[in-house]
Amino acid sequence: SAVISQKPSRDICQRGTSLTIQCQVDSQVTMMFWYRQQPGQSLTLIATANQGSEATYESGFVIDKFPISRPNLTFSTLTVSNMSPEDSSIYLCSVEGTGSFNEQFFGPGTRLTVL
């Protein structure tokens, strides 16, 4: 499986500011995914980022709030914009495996606290 790193690992931010989270993979992958995991909750898909095209957002998530970049096959960023305390969550990136059944492998996550 791919080795995935995220930066920052955690951050505490003020209301109204923005934070950009980076996801780096040690091999080229076509599909990258961004998830949100609210405290004590399950994983919710924010968007799918395919290199060379606009990210596809899930219902309830919009590009203005969560802009995503995918400049190459090993890197992606997720920005959490105009943050409020409700955005306090763990943000996870994942990548698809080499199999055909949508195996996904996750990074360590970014723990965000908004004051």
Added chain:
Amino acid sequence: GENVEQHPSTLSVQEGDSAVIKCTYSDSASNYFPWYKQELGKGPQLIIDIRSNVGEKKDQRIAVTLNKTAKHFSLHITETQPEDSAVYFCAASEGGYQKVTFGIGTKLQVIP
């Protein structure tokens, strides 16, 4: 869309005992069912998965069963150890880069 229900939400077992976590799904088109283990402060780790063309898969102390007719699948951990303590998530997908839907998670505590 797909809906995955998981239970129990918490599970405590004595070291050496078995643990069973059950999930149901709603979309009959789903054909890929992974299980993830998430330790505190870490991202989810894929521990085992099963495709719809098999009914059971085993990897050492971990096994997963699938009943497509009833739309449910289960994770079985035998001879539990303290390091098995974590949150376990089941998930379902149609495969082929389709969306993966996760269950709510089960917090497993193995008591030494």
